[in-house]
Amino acid sequence: MVGFHKAFTAxxxxxxxxxxxxLSIVGLVIVLRILLIPLFVKQIKSSRRMQLIQPEIQKIQKKYKGKKDAESRQKMTEETMELYKKTGTNPFSSCMPILLQSPFFFALFRVLDRLKDIGHGTHHPIGVMTRSLAAQAESSTLFGVKLSSAFLHPGDSPVGATRTLCIALIIIMSVTVFTTQHQLMRKNMPASALDNPLAKQQKYIMYIMPVFFAISGVNFPIGVLLYWVTTNLWTMGQQFYTIRRMPAPGSEAERALEERRKAKGKPITKLSIPGLHSHDDEAADTSAVELAKSKTPPGSPGLVTADGGTAGKSGGQRVQPKRNKKRKR
Structure with missing residues (x-):
């Protein structure tokens, strides 16, 4: 943040x-979110894998449904973990971007909350935020409101202007987080996944997060509110791009992407996970075809395959039917 302040001053x-x-706070958020892009890509891939293995997880849960003994629960857990291991899925990787962003958020909150104390010498400087810079940042105003002022703690700023600016920023925060969750559930979740616990969790987040921002935002300084508005706008735009270019399997966004690729004459690829499905079904199908081939008599048309061919050996010629002679008494 201090680096961006020096750049803008220059x-x-x-x-x-x-x-x-x-703008220095905005620059800080942009740099932070750019650095988190690799983790965001991993988060997207992990989320796709979790969606693809949901049918397998439901099979495991159905297998042990109604069994409440400790041994059954342990077996269900072991089979679920084995499925995660086999498919390379980490159910906790989707939390990494939020967890890694949290220390920066709390550090910024601490700096902006103690600007006045740092500037007046009652608190030690934090990092490169010296006393002179802290006093300068604390006395700076945005629409007549200090960056260290909050809805419940206006300080030296005008109460009306402070609360108006805080309410405006809180509304923007709430709308952006609701829009982000809404487009995620409306466009990027398959119909079969709307009834599972993950979808219900996303629905709760969609309604709870705006309330959380409204309740906690009244205690945040203006600078912290700017931080959250910027990161929410980035998240909304980033997710819009991801849903359009990397949609979830079976979702409305995936069908829209396939339509666009068909219109442009581009190939359509489906996301799959190595090791998700066993080869037992494929082996059974192959064995059935081979068995049919071995039992097909020479010269017969053979089995008709999906591509219109035949599985048996016909020699390429049509065999004429022979008339059976009746025995005379």
């Missing part, structure tokens, strides 16, 4: 302006 922006510090 190009002529006022050092003590609230807009300079606000």
């Amino acid at each position: 190009i002529g922006m006022p050092a003590a302006s609230g807009w300079t510090w606000a």
